[in-house]
Amino acid sequence: MVQRPVRVVVWGVLCVALIGAPIPAPADEVPYIQTPGNVVDAMLAMAEVGPNDYVVDLGSGDGRIVIAAAKRYHARGLGIDYDRTLIAESRANAVREGVSDRVRFQQQDIFLADFHDATVVTMYLLPEVNLEIRPLILFGLQPGTRVVSHDWDMGDWEPDRRLVVPAPEKIVGLKKESTIYLWVVPARVAGYWRGTLAGPSGEESVVIEFAQRFQHASASVWLRRWSLPGVARLQGDRLALSLDRSPWMPDAPPLRFTLHVAEGRLSGEAVDGGKRYTLRAARLAE
Ligand SMILES: C[S@@+](CC[C@H](N)C(=O)[O-])C[C@H]1O[C@@H](n2cnc3c(N)ncnc32)[C@H](O)[C@@H]1O
Structure with missing residues (x-):
């Protein structure tokens, strides 16, 4: 049996070769594709992450976003991913990078996870998954929480900022660039x-x-x-x-x-x- 991360990477590479863009993996899986290091930096800078932040990455892959937030900005972090192998890899990466006291990794479906106390949420998912998680973000998080998404927007919730960054190491898409989006969760005044x-x-x-x-x-x-x-x-x-x-x-x-x-x-x-x-x-x- 081929491991799930290997299957999804193969799927992602196949999609790029055939159509030049990632598309949903079979069985509703979000493919495991890493955010390039310079794009991680741009996402954390866009969210203005600082030492008082609690950064939660929804679908955390190898843990790179929360590890970078802890290492560079001394933030605390939580990575949530349903893939057991990636969670184990993330924990090992956190130890190697010397931030295991500031970050945690949790093997769980993001739709079942409790991340209400996040001050920054990051994600690199898919457009339809972003739309599905949108109500949990809008109604479950504190006003002022910053949300940064790599490459996918949240439909008609227009971003507060949008930035295109060069991404020479990107393995998906025809253009070697990434778009990152920032939303600030609004208070409800209606x-x-x-x-x-x-x-x-x-x-x-x-x-x-x-x-x-x-x-x-x-x-x-x-x-x-x-x-x-x-x-x-x-x-x-x-x-x-x-x-x-x-x-x-x-x-x-x-x-x-x-x-x-x-x-x-x-x-x-x-x-x-x-x-x-x-x-x-x-x-x-x-
Ligand atoms: C495109 S990768 C992004 C990984 C990492 N955040 C990054 O930017 O490098 C998406 C990740 O989300 C995870 N994922 C997708 N849907 C999920 C869900 N419903 N619950 C938990 N993890 C999920 C996948 O296993 C994969 O590791």
Whole structure:
């Protein structure tokens, strides 16, 4: 019986030879293909990995991503792979590289694994696997968690950054380059909020409704008898809200709030021509 890693590499090489790109291996397997060293570096740099990070590689192969994160950035790491042989190899690699006290490897299906405390998630899977894991990332991880994927995006969740890097050692694809994508898990703001808007002429009560799609949101802020429309962008737990107050104050420019969202509360400020506005609200319902 040929070992699974050997089978999948043979499959990957065959695909490249025949069609110039990796395609799903038989029996729904993601082929085992290594991320070249310089692409690993670019992924970790894109995620701005540091010593306080806990880096989880979903489908960790020989462990190279979490080992590099521990070695270069002193991060802690967890590699998850369902392949027993690769897990054993990763553990041996971690010992050889002197980081076995900072990284762990777990033989498990990523869809059954608990990685809710990751601060950085990396992956080199397949487009349909990325889409399948997407809800676990969006709803299972803390806002602000950085997610970096090698070569495959996450459908209509647009990345916060995208970068093409040369990859001369790459064994798949016709072009010797890799695309890497970064997403920052957005806080969830969709629903109704109630609070106050305080400005130079006093404090008003407000009700806010957010409709959210990934890191984008639109807002309606009800203030007295006006409904003020806004557009917002989330990066983790930070919300940049541009509020059109022209229905309330014709000709006034939008108020640009920088807000922080945490534990059912949002708060922050906008400064306009030396005037300070403070918005505070608590979640009413999703
Ligand atoms: C393309 S390789 C990437 C390896 C490594 N992350 C890298 O970038 O070098 C994909 C890896 O994911 C593993 N894998 C695929 N699907 C998985 C799943 N559902 N659960 C656990 N491991 C999986 C495969 O065994 C393989 O090692």
